[in-house]
Amino acid sequence: MPYQVTIQPSGHQFTVEDHETILEAALREGFSxxxxxxxxxxxxxxxRVLSGQLDYGVYQPNALKDAEKAQGRALFCRARPLSDLTIEAKEIGAAKDIVVKTLPCRVEKLEKRADNVMVMKIKLPANERLQFLAGQYIDFQLKDGKSRSYSLANPPHDGALLELHIRHLPGGLFSDQVFSTLKERDxxxxxxxLGSFFIREDSDKPMIFIAGGTGFAPVKxxxxxxxAAxxxxxxxxYWGVRSLKDLYMAELPQQWVAEHPNFSFIPVLSNPEQGDPWQGRTGFVHEAVMADFANLSGYQVYxxxxxxxxxxxxxxxTQTRGLPEDAFFADSFVYAADAEIAPAA
Ligand code: FES
Incomplete structure (x- = not known):
């Protein structure tokens, strides 16, 4: 049966279903x-378990010594509650709390979603998971010593495979490879x-997300x-692309609109193709926001x-709509990635 878990010192609460470990349920509910x-x-x-009973699950003795267990410690990735529980755990609130790792990974799935967009799913070795905050990115380390940055498009609670949206820019060393020679299992x-592009959860301000092209990945x-939280x-x-075919996952935000009354979606085409059946917004994506909001002083923009x-x-x-400088978030990786894979830009 489902049990209620309370995290101290935050007081956050979540429900653990029968098939879940404490960690799985916490991540599903958006607690890091x-x-x-x-x-x-x-x-x-x-x-630490402060009160309640649990099944400790199967784990390696080095990861949890008997003496630690006797002191009330448990591994939340394996443990399952047998009653309502109160646990003590430090919730991750900032990127600085997360260890940066260098890991091998295997290409699990390559799916072309538009002429120039590949959705790539990668898998880490069996005993590795990447802890991250939604919106952060990874660097692929290439043989020539260079690296290419891509945002993680999956949320942390859905982390068995890491999802990346790769735009093909001809002449781009890595993206050329992704669209030609790279294969599943490579x-x-x-x-x-890496990066500090993640939702500031200590605020209750409404949020405007602006994605350009595959900038949709971290926003997703x-x-x-x-x-989930x-x-x-x-x-x-606001998702800005050139023409209709570039909205490579439009069904997903449309589904979110149907499921979440506090969410709305405004696609914006900068250059619709002749024949695009389009009655929606056109122009530059930031101008669509400007047209809709006279005052952004109470908002956060990502x-x-x-x-x-x-x-x-x-x-x-910031200059014409009153948005505070510290309420605008964008990751600098877009600059690095763009310079590397789009030298002609
Ligand atoms: S032992 Fe739980 S995450 Fe590694």
């Missing part, structure tokens, strides 16, 4: 407890998580995390796209 392998081997998820090397992860803040997504889009949005919102 620390973890590493999620397999009872590393000890990263260790915390091995790559990644470093992460952030929104899926927000929905039952955030009731107003959320609006933007991911080309450097030009991000700069224009920041300047326009």
């Amino acid at each position: 407890l620390p973890y590493g392998c999620r397999n009872g081997a590393c000890g990263s998820c260790k915390g 091995i790559l090397r990644l470093k992460g998580p 992860g952030m929104l899926e995390h927000a929905f 039952h955030m009731d803040r107003e959320m609006v997504l 933007a991911c796209g080309t450097p030009i889009m991000v700069d224009r949005a920041r300047d326009a919102f």
